[in-house]
Amino acid sequence: MKSLEEFVVLFAEQFDDTDASEITAATVFHDLDEWSSIIGLTLIAMVDEEFGVALKGDDVKTSVTVEDLYNKVLAYLK
Amino acid sequence: MYNPFSLKGKTILVTGASSGIGAATAVECSKMGANVIVTGRNEERLKKTFDHLDISFGANHLMIIADLADETSVNSLVEQTGILDGVVNNAGVNRVKPVTFIKQDDFDYVFQSNAWAAVNLTRSLCRKKKLRKNSSIVFTSSVSAFFNAPGRALYAGSKAALTAFMRSFAVELSDKGIRANAVHPGLVETKLIAENLTEEELQNNLKEYPLNRFGKPEDVAWAIIYLLSDASAWVTGTSMIVDGGFMLK
Ligand SMILES: NC(=O)c1ccc[n+]([C@@H]2O[C@H](COP(=O)([O-])OP(=O)(O)OC[C@H]3O[C@@H](n4cnc5c(N)ncnc54)[C@H](OP(=O)(O)O)[C@@H]3O)[C@@H](O)[C@H]2O)c1
Numbered sequence: 001m002k003s004l005e006e007f008v009v010l011f012a013e014q015f016d017d018t019d020a021s022e023i024t025a026a027t028v029f030h031d032l033d034e035w036s037s038i039i040g041l042t043l044i045a046m047v048d049e050e051f052g053v054a055l056k057g058d059d060v061k062t063s064v065t066v067e068d069l070y071n072k073v074l075a076y077l078k
Numbered sequence: 079m080y081n082p083f084s085l086k087g088k089t090i091l092v093t094g095a096s097s098g099i100g101a102a103t104a105v106e107c108s109k110m111g112a113n114v115i116v117t118g119r120n121e122e123r124l125k126k127t128f129d130h131l132d133i134s135f136g137a138n139h140l141m142i143i144a145d146l147a148d149e150t151s152v153n154s155l156v157e158q159t160g161i162l163d164g165v166v167n168n169a170g171v172n173r174v175k176p177v178t179f180i181k182q183d184d185f186d187y188v189f190q191s192n193a194w195a196a197v198n199l200t201r202s203l204c205r206k207k208k209l210r211k212n213s214s215i216v217f218t219s220s221v222s223a224f225f226n227a228p229g230r231a232l233y234a235g236s237k238a239a240l241t242a243f244m245r246s247f248a249v250e251l252s253d254k255g256i257r258a259n260a261v262h263p264g265l266v267e268t269k270l271i272a273e274n275l276t277e278e279e280l281q282n283n284l285k286e287y288p289l290n291r292f293g294k295p296e297d298v299a300w301a302i303i304y305l306l307s308d309a310s311a312w313v314t315g316t317s318m319i320v321d322g323g324f325m326l327k
Binding site: 037038041042044045046048049056057058061 | 174175176178179228229275276277278279
């Protein structure tokens with residue numbers, strides 16, 4: 001099972017112009033300049049690939065921080 | 079009564095009849111006088127469609143469970159259908175993925191379900207001589223065959239492929255008088271979109287529809303009925319957009 005730290009790294013990899021140092025567990029990701037609905041789709045695909053979990057668009061929408069999203073992934077795995 | 083759009087006396091096979099557009103098409107075809115053969119995988123939902131078919135014309139409807147991804151199942155479906163006047167290749171799936179994350183099994187699943195399944199069934203029906211002279215084949219494609227949005231590559235690609243195959247069937251079956259056409263719906267309120275779009279996405283999408291609503295399954299069914307009926311006797315290889323004006327934008 002991947003840790004929160006590993007999730008943060010995978011999360012940051014989906015961005016091109018945002019430095020990985022800007023993304024932590026507490027980052028309010030919808031506020032990032034580079035944030036877009038396409039990155040949202042990419043995150044869903046990344047979670048599917050890495051965790052075998054099919055997140056819904058709403059899971060991304062209602063998560064505030066990176067950690068929130070990680071917790072949603074965990075909830076599906078329970 | 080004079081009605082060139084009637085399906086009276088025609089036998090029509092409808093795939094994906096256990097849900098959404100296929101279910102509405104089956105029911106509307108029966109109301110237009112057709113004998114309808116409904117097929118799908120989910121027995122409970124297929125039975126529900128079957129029970130809604132209009133029997134007031136004394137029609138002899140039939141229900142056949144079949145998985146179009148399974149060759150044995152397709153062969154048995156083709157065995158069980160009598161001679162047909164029309165086929166509606168409507169079964170389909172969606173899988174949303176950005177192109178950079180698509181894997182071979184995603185590609186296989188969507189292209190198999192949306193393109194190959196319809197091609198294979200139609201091909202088998204032709205080979206077994208189940209399609210009467212002057213019969214009509216209709217494919218449910220999508221506006222996605224012409225237009226794209228993020229995450230829809232697999233769906234768009236498979237529907238564009240399906241549409242190209244439709245035109246090949248139209249060319250190659252024309253000397254038998256068999257016609258092939260496609261309908262291309264915009265967003266229709268069915269479980270396919272309920273499972274794939276969030277409430278927010280739906281609200282944003284609505285702004286793209288000049289007629290200010292999403293489709294009802296019947297809106298598509300009526301276009302399919304036109305293409306099945308003798309009213310479209312001189313129409314083949316065509317793509318009919320049924321989208322509330324979406325493609326105007
Ligand atoms: N809804 C839209 O906005 C929209 C827009 C454009 C085009 N379309 C197209 O319209 C068609 C119908 O869509 P819908 O919205 O009515 O979808 P739906 O409610 O999800 O129904 C899909 C149907 O396809 C059947 N199906 C899928 N895979 C199958 C397989 N391997 N073997 C047999 N049956 C299979 C399902 O059967 P079971 O349930 O029995 O498994 C179900 O009856 C699809 O081709 C779709 O791509 C839909």
